[in-house]
Amino acid sequence: xxxxxxxxxxxxxxxxxxxxxxxxxxxxxxxxxxxxxxxxxxxxxxxxxxxxxxxxxxxxxxxxxxxxxxxxxxxxxxxxxxxxxxxxxxxxxxxxxxxxxxxxxxxxxxxxxxxxxxxxxxxxxxxxxxxxxxxxxxxxxxxxxxxxxxxxxx
Numbered sequence: 018x019x020x021x022x023x024x025x026x027x028x029x030x031x032x033x034x035x036x037x038x039x040x041x042x043x044x045x046x047x048x049x050x051x052x053x054x055x056x057x058x059x060x061x062x063x064x065x066x067x068x069x070x071x072x073x074x075x076x077x078x079x080x081x082x083x084x085x086x087x088x089x090x091x092x093x094x095x096x097x098x099x100x101x102x103x104x105x106x107x108x109x110x111x112x113x114x115x116x117x118x119x120x121x122x123x124x125x126x127x128x129x130x131x132x133x134x135x136x137x138x139x140x141x142x143x144x145x146x147x148x149x150x151x152x153x154x155x156x157x158x159x160x161x162x163x164x165x166x167x168x169x170x171x
Contacts, residue, residue, distance in 0.1 A: 018063070021046065023166050025054055026063070030163040033067040070162060078108075078126040080153065082133050084140070086121040087148040095144065102143035108136045 024044040028035055041051035058064045073079050088095070096114075103112055103123070111124035123140075127133045133151070141149060 018169055019171055022054060022058060022063075023169060023171070025051065026058065027163075027166055029055070029064065029067070030166075034069075073126060077128045080127050080129060080133065081157070082125040082127065082136075083152045083154065084123040084125060084137075085119040085148075085150045085152075086123070086140075086146055087118070088120050088145065089147050090145060091120075099144040103140070106136060106139055108132070 021044050025040055028040045028043045037048050037052055037055075040055070041048045044051055044054075046054070055064070073081075088099075090096075090099075100112070103109055106125075108125050108127050109123050110126055111122075113122045114120065115122050125133065125136055127136060130153075137149065137151070140146070
């Protein structure tokens with residue numbers, strides 16, 4: 018990767034629907050070489066996919082819930098089965114296995130508390146859990162899907 022690739026990546030992280038000509042202009046290229054570079058970034062799996070970011074209010078999932086889970090089960094069979102079941106819950110938008118006192122962290126989006134209760138019931142029926150703790154986000158202060166590019170070694 019070089020500085021041109023970083024400019025392309027920065028532009029696409031800003032808006033993946035940006036016209037190719039605009040991405041190329043921002044990177045200091047013409048469209049054809051820019052397109053080839055984007056294809057190479059895709060082939061190398063640096064660009065994993067291009068998605069549309071939706072407004073949660075407009076699709077009626079304005080409530081974000083962060084859920085921490087603790088379990089007494091720490092073996093591969095349990096973890097694999099649990100991960101498979103959680104992956105089936107569309108309201109779970111992020112799912113991490115953690116170090117420290119919490120075993121798993123989930124980000125869940127729902128329309129309201131009643132909908133979260135339904136997700137909660139699915140979670141506790143998916144596997145044996147020791148503790149489930151929920152925190153409701155009161156306000157989104159910063160939200161970004163863009164990764165910082167200043168750490169890329171050129």
